[in-house]
Amino acid sequence: MSPASSPRRAQSGTASRILDVAEQLVQVHGFNGFSYADVSAELGIRKASVHHHFPTKLDLAAHLIERYQRRFAGALARIENASPDAQAALASYAALYGEAVRRDRLCLCGMLAAEITALPRALRTRLRGFFDENEAWLARTLERGRKSGALSFTGSPAAQARLLLSALEGAMLVARAYRDAARFEATTAMLLAGMAARQRRRGGRQR
Amino acid sequence: MSPASSPRRAQSGTASRILDVAEQLVQVHGFNGFSYADVSAELGIRKASVHHHFPTKLDLAAHLIERYQRRFAGALARIENASPDAQAALASYAALYGEAVRRDRLCLCGMLAAEITALPRALRTRLRGFFDENEAWLARTLERGRKSGALSFTGSPAAQARLLLSALEGAMLVARAYRDAARFEATTAMLLAGMAARQRRRGGRQR
DNA sequence: GTCTATAGGCAGATAGAC
DNA sequence: GTCTATCTGCCTATAGAC
Numbered sequence: 547m548s549p550a551s552s553p554r555r556a557q558s559g560t561a562s563r564i565l566d567v568a569e570q571l572v573q574v575h576g577f578n579g580f581s582y583a584d585v586s587a588e589l590g591i592r593k594a595s596v597h598h599h600f601p602t603k604l605d606l607a608a609h610l611i612e613r614y615q616r617r618f619a620g621a622l623a624r625i626e627n628a629s630p631d632a633q634a635a636l637a638s639y640a641a642l643y644g645e646a647v648r649r650d651r652l653c654l655c656g657m658l659a660a661e662i663t664a665l666p667r668a669l670r671t672r673l674r675g676f677f678d679e680n681e682a683w684l685a686r687t688l689e690r691g692r693k694s695g696a697l698s699f700t701g702s703p704a705a706q707a708r709l710l711l712s713a714l715e716g717a718m719l720v721a722r723a724y725r726d727a728a729r730f731e732a733t734t735a736m737l738l739a740g741m742a743a744r745q746r747r748r749g750g751r752q753r
Numbered sequence: 754m755s756p757a758s759s760p761r762r763a764q765s766g767t768a769s770r771i772l773d774v775a776e777q778l779v780q781v782h783g784f785n786g787f788s789y790a791d792v793s794a795e796l797g798i799r800k801a802s803v804h805h806h807f808p809t810k811l812d813l814a815a816h817l818i819e820r821y822q823r824r825f826a827g828a829l830a831r832i833e834n835a836s837p838d839a840q841a842a843l844a845s846y847a848a849l850y851g852e853a854v855r856r857d858r859l860c861l862c863g864m865l866a867a868e869i870t871a872l873p874r875a876l877r878t879r880l881r882g883f884f885d886e887n888e889a890w891l892a893r894t895l896e897r898g899r900k901s902g903a904l905s906f907t908g909s910p911a912a913q914a915r916l917l918l919s920a921l922e923g924a925m926l927v928a929r930a931y932r933d934a935a936r937f938e939a940t941t942a943m944l945l946a947g948m949a950a951r952q953r954r955r956g957g958r959q960r
Numbered sequence: 961g962t963c964t965a966t967a968g969g970c971a972g973a974t975a976g977a978c
Numbered sequence: 979g980t981c982t983a984t985c986t987g988c989c990t991a992t993a994g995a996c
Contacts, residue, residue, distance in 0.1 A: 560961075575870050578785035581989060595962050597991065652867060656923075659930045660859060660867040663782050673930045700947045708927075708936070709920065709943050716863075716923020720915075723866045723880045729915070736916050740907045740947070767979075788971060802980050804973065 561599045563589055569610055573651035577607060577661045607658070607669055614654045615676045618642075622683045632691025633742060636710075639684070640734040643714050647721050647730045656715045681707045688741075698743040706741070713737050768806040770796055776817055780858035784814060784868045814865070814876055821861045822883045825849075829890045839898025840949060843917075846891070847941040850921050854928050854937045863922045888914045905950040913948070920944050 567588045571580035582593045582603070589596075600606040621642055629635035646653060655676045662670060684707035691697030699706045714734065721730040774795045778787035789800045789810070796803075807813040828849060836842035853860060862883045869877060891914035898904030906913045921941065928937040 576783065576785060576868050578783060579868060579871060582991090583988075591961095592963060593990085594964080594992085598961060601991080603990070655930075656926055657867055659926050660864055661783050661786060662929050664786060670930065677927055677930055701943050705939065705943050708940050709924075709947075712923035712927050712940050713916065713920040714923065715926050716919035716921065717916075719863055719866050719922050719926060720884055720919050722869050723862075723877065723884055732912065733915050733919055736908050736912050740916075789973085790970075798979095799981060800972085801974085801982080805979060808973080810972070 564599055568606055573654050576657055611672045632687050633696050635687050647718055648727045652718050680711055684710050697741050699741040771806055775813055780861050783864055818879045839894050840903050842894050854925055855934045859925055887918055891917050904948050906948040
């Protein structure tokens with residue numbers, strides 16, 4: 547099988563490996579915190595070779611955001627399929643972020659949101675697209691949970707989705723200062739527990 | 754009155770103005786996103802003059818964190834005095850962050866948490882100190898609200914305080930992508946509404 | 961596609977005159 | 979305390995050989 551028949555968008559092995567390394571570097575150090583030299587050193591190639599695949603740093607950023615969003619969308623779709631239970635779906639969603647925290651990473655788009663002034667207008671729009679997509683997925687899941695009686699929360703599903711996304715991004719951010727993944731997990735658990743439906747009369751599992 | 758008799762820590766006018774400018778630059782562009790040249794240009798002095806007051810960029814960062822935390826602590830104390838009502842205190846707390854958002858800024862310590870790998874161990878500790886202090890204040894306020902019956906939330910006040918802080922930091926972060934202060938305000942309002950006590954039987958103001 | 965070589969600029973930081 | 983001048987190094991990016 548030729549590389550050209552890859553699932554989506556033919557891309558040389560090197561380009562893909564550059565994206566892997568750059569993604570990690572951005573999530574750990576920020577867009578302004580890494581250089582082409584870091585990427586090339588990690589891969590054992592020269593800086594010029596990196597520029598061959600991604601001429602400018604903003605080209606690199608654009609591809610990073612695009613790939614990240616595409617992968618995230620895939621993960622969300624898989625969760626939706628695998629978890630008819632809305633509460634379980636939310637827990638899986640949070641676990642997605644938890645894995646990044648465990649690897650000392652911030653969400654790629656969260657990091658870029660902090661450094662937004664370094665990005666041109668086009669990339670800012672793409673960044674919003676990522677958050678929009680996440681919020682839409684969360685809103686759908688929340689609505690499903692509310693209808694099934696598994697979830698209980700204030701306001702509209704869309705508004706609650708925004709809050710949920712913000713809380714998770716913030717929990718990742720703050721957890722960095724403590725380098726403590728457990729802290730993130732605990733905060734996330736609280737968040738989800740807070741919107742689990744609390745049954746008052748029937749003897750459901752009330753903790 | 755001589756400058757030496759300033760409220761705390763004698764500091765020349767220039768040093769203070771450097772901190773003002775640097776603080777804004779960090780909150781808007783990040784620690785890795787500004788330079789001594791930016792600071793000096795804004796103040797109309799030379800780079801060497803900035804280095805005279807703060808020899809290294811990390812010296813500058815240390816003073817920024819220290820001053821920010823001191824000012825924040827002052828603001829929290831004032832809120833505590835002015836608002837016997839816990840719910841009002843939390844709203845004032847959120848408004849503190851809201852003002853930063855309106856000026857296109859991230860919380861100084863939130864931004865530095867994102868760029869934590871650029872900071873030496875000592876500064877990471879100071880950063881944690883800021884978050885610890887905020888969480889402690891929030892936990893006290895939450896406990897007060899719960900006891901008075903004004904607030905209702907899951908888990909311990911300390912755990913809820915962490916969640917609240919994370920959510921606010923995250924809401925600031927995400928709001929940057931949209932450059933929309935209203936988005937932050939709405940998310941904050943939801944957050945506070947979610948833990949306002951919902952009276953079930955007495956005809957309290959239920960929306 | 962990778963390399964060597966290099967341009968051109970800006971970064972953080974220092975020495976020493978005024 | 980501010981200045982001029984300068985150092986050294988790294989940054990992003992490009993030209994052109996292999």
